[in-house]
Amino acid sequence: MNQKVYHTLEYYKILERLADYASCEEAKDRCHKLVPLTDPAEIAHLQETTADALSRLYRGSGISFSGVHNVNASLKRLDIGGTLNTTELLMICSLLEVAKRVKAYDRSDRNDEKTDSLSPLFSQIQPLSPLLDEIRRCVVGEDEIADDASAALSKIRKSIRGMNDRIHAQLTGLMNNTTTRSYLQDAVITMRDGRYCLPVRAESKTSVPGMVHDQSSSGSTLFIEPMAVVNLNNELKELFLKEQEEIDRILADLSNRVAENANGIRQDYTVLAELDFIFAKAELAKSYNGVAPVFNEEGRINIRKGRHPLLDPKKVVPIDVRLGADFRQLIVTGPNTGGKTVSLKTVGLLTLMGQSGLHIPAGDRSELAIFHEIFADIGDEQSIEQSLSTFSSHMTNIVRILQKADDQSLCLFDELCAGTDPTEGAALAISILNKLHQYGAVTMATTHYSELKVYALSTEGVENACCEFDVDTLSPTYRLLIGIPGKSNAFAISSKLGLAENIIEDAKGRLSERDVNFEDMLANLEQSRITIEKEQLEIQKYKAEIEDLKKKLTAKNERLDNSRDEILRKANEEAVQILKEAKDLADETIRNFNKYGQGQAPMSKMEKERSRVRDKMSASEKALSMKKKETVNHKVPKKLRIGDSVRVLSMNLKGTVHTLPNAKGDLYVQMGILRSLVNIKDLVLIDEDASPAAKKYGGTSSGKIKMSKAASISTEINLIGMTVDEAIAHLDKYLDDAYVAHLPSVRIVHGKGTGALRNAVQAHLKNQRYVKSYRMGEPSEGGAGVTIAAFDV
Template sequence: MNRKAYHTLEFYKIIERLAAEAGSAGGRKRCMELEPMQDLAAITAAQQETEDALTRLYRRGGVGFSGTRDVRASLKRLEIGSTLNIPELLDICSLLETAARAKQYARQNEGREEDPDSLDPLFDTLEPCTQLSSEIRRCILSEDEISDDASPALHHVRRSILAANDKIHSTLSGMVNGSARTYLQDAVITQRNGRYCIPVKAEYRSQVPGMIHDQSSTGSTLFVEPMAVVKLNNDLKELYLKEQEEIEHVLESLSNQTALCTEELTQDYEILTILDFIFAKARLAKDMKATRPEFNENRRIYIKEGRHPLLDPKKVVPVTIRLGQEYDLLIVTGPNTGGKTVSLKTTGLLTLMGQAGLHIPAAQNSELAVFDDVYADIGDEQSIEQSLSTFSSHMTNIIRILNEASLNSLVLFDELCAGTDPTEGAALAIAILSHLHKMGIRTMATTHYSELKIFALSADGVENACCEFDVETLSPTYRLLIGIPGKSNAFAISRKLGLPDFLIEDARGHLSEQNESFEDLLSDLESSRRTIEMEQAEIQEHKEEIRSLREALEKKQEKLEAQRDRILREANEQARQVLQEAKDYADETMKNFHKFGKANISASEMEAERAKLRERMKKTEKAMAKDVAKKPKKALKASDLHLGDTVKVLSLNLQGTVSTLPDARGNLYVQMGILRSQVKLTDLELVEEAVITAKQFQRTSAGKIKMSKSANVSTEINLIGMTVDEALAHLDKYLDDAYLAHLPSIRIVHGKGTGALRKAVQGLLKRNKYVKSYRLGEFGEGDAGVTIATFKQE
């Protein structure tokens, strides 16, 4: 593709944002080299990789690639037998550890039912060479330090160095703090040229025999290596040389081990940079809230609610753009700063992004075509160096586009043929667009020329579009409306800003009748569009309301059917039990009567047996009878009710609260949950509830004294055999009753088992506000299978 379009459409800015998402230098390099592709299979594969990486980001989080180091130069040195230095080995270790982390990241969901994706082969090909990376980490502590345990010989040499250092310091300390103290400038031990010395005053040089290694800037201090430590310093120097030899041996050994993994290292680097690049695309898509576009080879574009990726996502207005199905030429008109150029750039930039394998900031199921090239003439093309005007520069670019564009190209023109005489410019623009239209090239152009609006209305395969403008607020809405040409708002804007009406009418007089009729037509179209949009919005709102009502009705119907099935099951079960019981009793009765027939049984005994049978039948009939019309236990009078009394509505079998007192006809309102209904006094029964207090009894609304059942509460509760939830519910109620009964302490039996029930019980006791303390039972009380709780005393 021509790179001029990359700059014009600001594709390079997208590439810079993509590179910023990469974690390694190799990944950033791949990002910076990304270009749109023309092969549909390659584009589809790249889009699939981006989608799979994005899916992994949402499911498992990200994976870091910052440890991916380019070790290819080091591997080349290994091929010729060189020994790697410490930084090179650490880079190789970092690369292998990054490969191991990536491998582990890919294995996070192993064992779960998850479809393989396009990234699995890349992750599977990674070879972490764990043994090599572990050995490097064991031997090398940092870029400046090799571990003592890197080799036995190195460990022995370093122990010898420590011993030699200690011996030198001991000897010199004896001199500094002993006989030579008066000859020294300071009582310190120092080093010069890697050898331990003491600072001797110049006038006492002869008093301290040894080798002079340095002197102070004034010459008053000489740094002398006493003869007593010369041999020790020599030994120390030799030990340091041996240490360096051993370090070289360690590095040589690590280099030899690394040489065995050069192919794996080269492969790991390539794969990790590819994965870093793919995940950078996924992170960019996540930041942009982008989706995967569908691609076609029919040169059809359908961008649904596309957003320009370089604009503020909180302010950008989505645009829907169609091109290449009913029409192949789209002419966009409208006022300046109305969003025409943004729509143009959005189309071109999203096309480049999609063909580069990037997701686009648009709604799901957007479609893009695969173009061989994208041409764009947008912005100020004035060239001072070539002494070209704006029009000349644009025309030079347009001529190049006309010469190079093919059937499989996308052409974008901003303000086509502007900057010259309007009549001639409009004629040129129509000629250029007609030529491209005849060639079947997908073209999108913005313009101010009214002649182009008429051209789009009259030509087949050409469509008008406009960017909406709100005359009331004098501001664009940035919405792209396809199928409607943009109306000139010059007169309306001028009137809104305060231009006198006589000047506006005078200006209208200069318009030709044809232009004025065309503007009126556009006004009618605009008015019709607004009306249709409002009606469509209302229709959509009604559709949503109907859908929600239908869903609510279906849920209610499902609930009713479930309740009906449950009631039928319970009724059938009860009927079966009653019939089985009747059958059993009938069998027993028949046996008795057979026995009576054979035995000499008196008539009084047989009559007694028949009486028992009749009594049993009456009880069965009562159990199976349906109590349709219940009557209150006691007829209520209006004076018996007070506001707030709890009553039972017999006809509904529901409890509620009195909201109003009965009127003259005996009607009143009762609140039953969310239901407030008018009922008759004769349909009510007063519910007498006990009022529980800690120290005294209270009168109920019926005027009777009710005693709390918590006055006779056991001092022990047994929870064995219950689930944790059942046990906690029983215990919570029991604690309330026991506390109201003023029990000083209680015994809770929960058993030992797994300890889960005991832990739950003690957790509830810990949260209870009136439990003072609790402990496990002692020997004889039940040990760990019992908890003793003590209440707070008021």
């Protein structure tokens, strides 16, 4: 693939961002050298590893590869019998620590024992813990070996400390001597050439017998090793030599142990560098919420909600682009700064990223084609050095593209054949596009030429598109609309900016009738599109409402079925209890009859028992007759109002009238969470003797709620100081209470601030069915810091 397109589409900036997420130099180098591939299997493998790494990042915490060093040079030196120094050993130690950490990360991330494409890489890592622990124990820093690295080293250093103490004691005694002190420049112990000395005045050098090792820059001070410590210094020197010999022996031993594990260390470095590179791709994808695209080899591009990865994610507008299926050429028109070039670059850059194994910032199920070549002629390519104008430089590039393009190429042109005579430029552009169409290349081009719009309308396999522009606000929406040619909107923009109407009318008069008719047709298409989009949004809204109502109805039916089952269960339990009581009474009566029939009890007791049984049966019959009377002879309500409290006799439940009776007398009654269709004959009106205040609000339980609300609810709510979520929650409850209380309107205080809270409040009011209207407060009411909402009462 040609290298020029990487710079044109700013692919290298993506690689720079990718390298920032890598830790080791090997991985960073791989990031900088990453290029698009054309083998579907290789691309699929790269995308799979990126996706699996991203899944691991989303499942748990991130993974750090900091500390991975290239130790191959040190291992090669070991191969020829060399010895490693402390710095090299610490680099190997750092590598093994990362290997141990990454291995532990893999174990903790695979609690469910599932494997992915990265599992083979993780399984190849060898932490080599014994070697790691030994290096840690022996090597403290780049210039320091631990005392307990060996018993001999520990003994030698103990002797060195003892010898230092003896020398210091000897020299301190000399300094404390009054005579010797008078010969010293300073009462300090210093060291020269690894031997302890005293600073003696030059004129007193004969007074302090010993060896002169150095003198000050002025010559006034000589550094003399007193004879009393010469032998001690010699012994100390010997101890230092022994210490170095032991250190060399320890380093040689550690080097031998590293050499024994050289293959494992090389493998660790290779695997860790590979994982570092893969997780860098995953981190990059996570930064812009990227997804793995679906690839094909038929030239189809279907990017859903695609975003340019180098633009601010908070400001970039997602675009939908289709190309290569029903049509292989897309001609994008519209005003300047409308997003045409960004759309062009987004398609090209996302294709390069996808073929490089990188996730793309787009929606799920976005589809990309695998192209063997991507060509782009974008931007000002004027060259002063080569004496080429803008048109000439672009044409040079286009000639090169036409020589190499084929049916496996993606060609991107920004303002094709601009910079020359419009008539000739348009004709030339059509010829170039027609030639690429014959080649079968997938092509996307932006233009201002109306002739190219006609070419797209009249040529099979070529489609128009435009970048939407809001003439009222003189600002682009950056939405890419496929199937609709764009207008330049030059007259509308000029008029909005204050250009005199007579000039605009004169300009319109200079257009040919054909041009006027074509622009009018585009305007009609645009208006039709806007109308269709609005109707589609309304249809989607209605569909959502119907689906919501369907779900609510299903849920209510389920609750009703559950309630019916509960009622039947209780009825069966009561029936079982009644039968049990009847059986107990019958058993007792039979026992008494047998007992009294044998003459074992006086007649008075028999009569008393008979009276008790008769009384119990009479009480049961009385209760049954009262229920029957209530059921059969109850007063049927003649006038029901919504909100009246009633009792549903067949269910023995209290409820509230939800709808008025139809011609058959059927109506809906709300019983707690149940809403059931019943007949008016099955109802008894209750709470009819309500107070005058209650009658004012409907004489029902809901009316009582309204009356209490009306007495306590405020006509104003203050939301200042709350977050948007807190404010909307408080506002929603307050609006319900105010509506139930029959308040005609309320005052919502949200303050001015940034306007975010005001916008959220008004958006919420807009979606409330019982809010009839809302408006900004008058200056006397609080101005922009207040919203007045009126209810539909």
